[in-house]
Amino acid sequence: MATVQSGGASPRHILIVENITAQALMLQHILEEEGYQVSTADNGVAALEMTRAIRPALIISGVAIPEMSGYELCRQIKAGPGLSPIPVILVTSLSDPNEVLLGLQCGADSFVIKPYERSHMLARVEHALSNRDVAHMTEDGPPAEIFFHGERHQISASRTQILNLLMSTYDAAMQRNNELHESRQQLRERTAEVLEVNRFLDSMIEHIPTPVYIKDAAQLRYVRVNSAEEQLVGIARQDMVGKSVHDLFSQEEADRFTAQDQRVLASGLIEEIPEDRFFSQSKGLRLLHTRKVPVFGEAAEPTHVLGISEDITQKKALEKEIADLHSALKLRADELETTNKSLESFTSAASHDLRSPLSIIGGYAGLLVKNYADRLDEKGLHYLSVIGTRVKSMARLIDDLLSFSRLSLQEVQKTDVDMNALAAQVVADLPVGGPGAPQPVIQLGLLPPAPADPGLLRQVWVNLLSNAVKYSSLTANPQIEVSGRVEGAEAVYTVRDNGAGFDMAHYDKLFEVFERLHTDQEFEGTGVGLASVRRVVTRHGGRVWAEGKVDQGAVFHFALPVQGG
CATH class of the missing domain: 3.40.50.2300 (Response regulator)
Known part of the structure; x- marks a missing residue:
């Protein structure tokens, strides 16, 4: 055309x-x-x-x-x-x-x-x-x-x-x-570049801490090993190069390694051996994670096998140790959970069982005061007064123990809680002191919200604010400050007072059940309130801590997770 x-x-x-x-x-x-x-x-x-x-x-x-x-x-x-x-x-x-x-x-x-x-x-x-x-x-x-x-x-x-x-x-x-001429010049330049790349690769392979070796495809003899491979095997490279695995290792190991190499050459695919046992002449029995890679020539047929091994002996030993520790910890946790449930059940049962005789003691003491007061001398009336006071104290302690035991049994139902509204409601419900007692000034700062159980968290605010009011009641001008902030993934809340404070030397007792840093003559209490605070906060995945000085006030903090909670 x-x-x-x-x-x-x-x-x-x-x-x-x-x-x-x-x-x-x-x-x-x-x-x-x-x-x-x-x-x-x-x-x-x-x-x-x-x-x-x-x-x-x-x-x-x-x-x-x-x-x-x-x-x-x-x-x-x-x-x-x-x-x-x-x-x-x-x-x-x-x-x-x-x-x-x-x-x-x-x-x-x-x-x-x-x-x-x-x-x-x-x-x-x-x-x-x-x-x-x-x-x-x-x-x-x-x-x-x-x-x-x-x-x-x-x-x-x-x-x-x-x-x-x-x-x-x-x-x-x-x-x-x-x-x-230009092609020859380019060839010389490319050859120089290839030589430089080869020198770089040789240096890199030689100095990397991972064992590397290369075998020819024809007879599966070593043609290259790096320093790390020498150290792993325990044989000098001049004694390895030109040799096959059957010249160097046990029959069982040599047969296994040869089978792996032959599979790689036949398939043309990378083979990964996650755990391969090997006896090193310098290090004894080792566990290796090995990758074997076919290296192809110009004819698109594998000409060599590249092996890259990682000694995972220590890693596997650590993994086993960690797994054993996890198993032991889980067993211990299960035992503690069983023990806690038994203790909680016992506490609840004991508290209920104590109510009946306590009510009888209180009732009869009241009858004695009502019907026989004119027949008792001053010492007898004092004894009845002490009995009545102790009965009321014991009743409060039983109520607190029941509340404390329920904290572990009650399921945490989280929702976004408006801390400003919750804290303000608790402040409004706080009991007012008697006539002539100084009234505390409570300052509420802006409080960030947090995902929490409103009912359980209300008890935290009640206990912390009630304590602040109680322990600052003997101060001429009681001041209580409530504040909050967000730090990273936590919302942190603080209650600060200028009351009696406490000695930091006894800090380890502060959040324990029945542990009190003040006597009943100084301030009434059962020693359960702060323990309840810690239990509620920790069940929310949070933490609680405090600082104080005697007669210079105390600061209580608790933090709740606000991300992923």
Whole structure:
């Protein structure tokens, strides 16, 4: 098939003969950008017909084209009436010296070697067009003789044409030589880069703490081991390189390692051995985590096996120790949970059982005061008063113990709690002191919300604020300050008073059940309130702590998680 891009011949009309469409379009684009008119043909026969019809100013043809070769096309054009002045440029790889002779014999005007550069092709085109008339002037004399490959060849082309062709051939050869020189230079540069990369990889492999080795695929002999592999195996590398595993290790180990290597070579896939037992000559029995990797050559077949091992002996021992500790801790936790439930059940039962005799004692003491007060002396009445007071104290203690035991049994139902509203409600419900007693000034700061059980948390605020009021009641100007803040993933709440305080030397007793840092004569109490605070806060995943100085007040803090809670 042929295409004509212009209506007729012109001094800048060029015919391209090329059966590879991509190459034809590329050359057409180059020429049209320079203002040439272009026609194309994809075989020799069509090109000859178009040449006769349109008489182009120049023909650029490949040599391996269908129907008629580029050499034969050129020969017929040079022999055709009125066509011989048309210059012909042959595009060839010039891989065979005979191509030069064929070009001379067919009368070609120039060679261009592919792949060609744009500038070189355009220079050849301009030269061919500008020397068109000179190259084909008639010359007298016999045909030129060329002695090539032991034979004499007569060339009928003009001497100017021969010279142009030979010069273009020399130019093409020089171009190819320059390309070869550049390729060699690039090869040397790439070789230097590869050597540098290899040196870097060698250094890295040698100094990494992970054992690495390489075996050839043919006989599974070691060709490379690094320092870490030497230390693991306990054999010097000069005694390992060139040897197989059967030369170095026990029969059982060697058979196992060989089977692994053969599987990797057969499948072409990485094999991971999570736990592999190995007896080291320097370290004894070891447990390894090994990866074996096939290394492929140019033929896409594995040529080597790369092994990377990690000594996990100590890691596995630690994992077992941790697992054993977890099991022991879980067992201990289960035992503690059972014990706590038993203690809580006992506390609840004992508290209920104590109520009945306590009620009887209180009742009879009251009857004695009511019916026999006139018969008792002052000492007897004092004894009854003490009994009544102790009965009430014991009743409060039983109530507190029941509340404390319920804290462990009650399920925590978390919701977003408005701490400002909850603390304000507790303050409003606090009991007011008797006549003449100084009333505390309670300052409520802004409190951040937190996910918590409102009922349980209310008890925390009640206990902390009641304590602050109680222990500051003997102060002339009692001041209580409530504040809050967010620190990281916690909301921290603080209750500060200027009351009796406490000695930090006894801090370890502060949150324990029945432990009190003040006597009943100083301040009444059962020693359960702060223990309840700690239990509620810890059940929320939080923490509680305090600071104090004797007669200089106390500060109590508790923190609740606000993220992931």
